[in-house]
Amino acid sequence: MLNIAKESIHRFVDLSKYNAAKRVSRPNHYKYFNRFLLVFMLIAIIVLFLPWTQNVSGNGYVTTLTPGQRPQTIQSPIPGRIEEWYVNEGDFVKKGDTILHISEIVNQYQDPYLVERTIEQQEAKSRSASSYSNKIIALENRINALGQERNLKLSQGENMVRQLEFTIISDSTDLIAMRNNLEIAQRQYERFRQLNEEGLKSLSDVEAKRLKQQELLAKVVSQENKLLTSKNRLSNAITELNRIKAEYSDKISSAQSDIASAASSQFEAEAEVSKLANQSTNYSIRQSFYYVTAPQSGYINKALRSGLGETFNEGEQLVGIMPANYDLAVEAYVDPLNLPLLHTGENVRLQFDGWPAIFFSGWPNASYGTYGGKIVVVETFRSPNGKFRILIAPNESEKEWPDRLRVGSGAYMIALLEDVPIWYEIWRKLNGFPPNYYQPANSGDPSILDGSTKSMKPKNSK
Template structure:
């Protein structure tokens, strides 16, 4: 009994020892848990996560002139020639179709030739009118010159005649008075002459005396003005008077000297007049016997003056008639020629207007004829032909005939972003693109692990939304990365056709994995960078920002504020 219970207790102790771990086993579990947590924290902190925004779009062509072009009918008419089929490659300038104009105004085949004939006739008429205007203007110039010479000459001759007439009348009066005076006082002429001569001597002496007095007064004035000028000059040096006052004083001094010289000259003249008057007095005393001779001379002068007066009256009358005739003739001729000139100018203006209208109509006709033939505006392939197109079909103006897709290597993706994601994207950001029909695996946040996607760069963003809160961005191939061999080139245009649906991931900043998990758990937006710089960084070489390339520190991550 005792041996049996002892055996049972030993067996129970062994089972308990197997079920309950020893102390070293507990330590291994704790260490394993700590290592696992540490490794997980290190992975979350050190693993970089590439933030992105996703958008959908289509493959397109960024250059406007390389996009598919729709060829429309420029005029309405009937298709008489069609030379292309869908899928055919056409060259720039190649004839595609021809339309026969059905508008009644342009049906005549001779309309252009008739317009040319009309233009030639109108141009001949215009040249003739211009020649006629030049002739009339030259004739008017000659008439104006002739009139300008004849009328002043006639007026000058008439004025001279009138002057001679007035002089002749005055001479007759003077001669008659002289004759009457001579006859009445012939016996007293000598005495009168003596008295007159004596009076002239006295008058000359009076003038001499006045002149001498004036000289004395002017000498005093010169002295006074000299003293005044010198005084102002001294005051000017001391700054007590202005330059203007000195100049006025100097002018007054000069004027006084000039006046003194004039007074002295008057004294000399008065002295000469005294000598002349005394000579006349001597002559008058010796010419008493000339009274009869003077009477005869005065009579002859009266007769001559009357003959001159009659001749001057005839000249005034003749020259007056001549001036009126010249004025009337030249005025009538000038008026007639000016009327002719105005009439020719009006005709020339009407001809010029007709020529302008004919030239415009001819150019419109040529443009209309040119629009009948449709040429390829570029080299490319015919992708689509209109539904109503075919030989003999009638088309209307602006009807779509066909569409040409240019041959171009200009590839781009037109991506549409929501208004929530658009503020996070700037021109220059990198992007990954997945094209429909091309197998790809995209691991969001880890672009380096993606397979089948292609690299791109944001090259343009619309400044406004499309009216529904969405913003369009253009993404083109990352040529730098492709040229460096870091990325694969995009598929050729033959495979990657415009219109293929595309999914794009625009790359933002690189953050630690723990931060991204924390951000998405709290529904915070991605990091916002205000500066318009590419996600590849400041240097733009290795596709990473210099700041993002550094090891992450605790202070590098900033929690965005809501």
């Protein structure tokens, strides 16, 4: 502990003869300090009532307005080996210019005449399909001929049946007549036999009638045999007619079956022709991939694959290209707490890396070196970094963005909200409250807003 004595040094030393003591011991220095504090307090009170523009800030980077204008990499849709480079890094290429030449590394596509041989197979299959078509025509002609021949033979058979039916009718009539004659001869024979017994007729007359009876009986038997023969011939003719129908039905069915088989083979050949045509087209398109071309006009940024003879798989990145014509935009990210305060069409201020700027967030009119922008897209889903993405396009009513600005440069965005006193802003931040929520004056209009901050009225004005 310090042993501090209660006695003053003034008893022993005269401090008035020292300049430092004279300067310190002035009795009026409290008056100047009090005046300074009073002026400072007055200035502080006045500053607390000055207007302060609330804002929402976010970091981002320069990008392009449309996805097709952004930097991209060129991939090869097929695996291959690098054979020759036609460009250097930094070269300008037009759409369709050849960037590099690759060769095939897959065994089944290495034949240099693969397309020609596939086309030859296609033509052979096409001729095979044509031959099946000719075979079908020949079989159809055969069916027509068989049909005509069947109709002819059926007509002949039907005529034969009708003739035999008439013959049977004629034989039946003759048989009836002969039977009638036989009955008459039998009655005559009986009468002559009775008359012979009575002595009125001679025996020779009786024998003559009996002989005639026997002759007529023989004719009746012969006519019956003839009638049976005609009936048998009719039965045979009907059987032959049915046989002709069955025979030609079998021949026509066989020809129709051959037509179906030929048609099936034709369809298979045509399917094979289509398959080979598809293969030849695919092979031709695949050969066109041997020359990697520029999808759009732009500058070659970096060769991601270098050297000659280096192999790569399909879909691997080969070279990067930056489009020559693009519309710049800024992609910024804001916290979810501030997302309801941003609307499409609002004006924002931007600061780019590499362009010095003096920026006063609360007094935008005093800012220097910033550029105007307008919100065109407010993302409705959270990004992987936990923030929401907004896309900002240049504000055409203000000065243009720097010509030397490049895609990928860093950017800082500040969206200006409503004006409030500084004391209110300090109170809001000390309590952790968000900026005042507001809606654009024309929020009911679904079209893009004009972006003027003056047209935006606060919902809860303080």
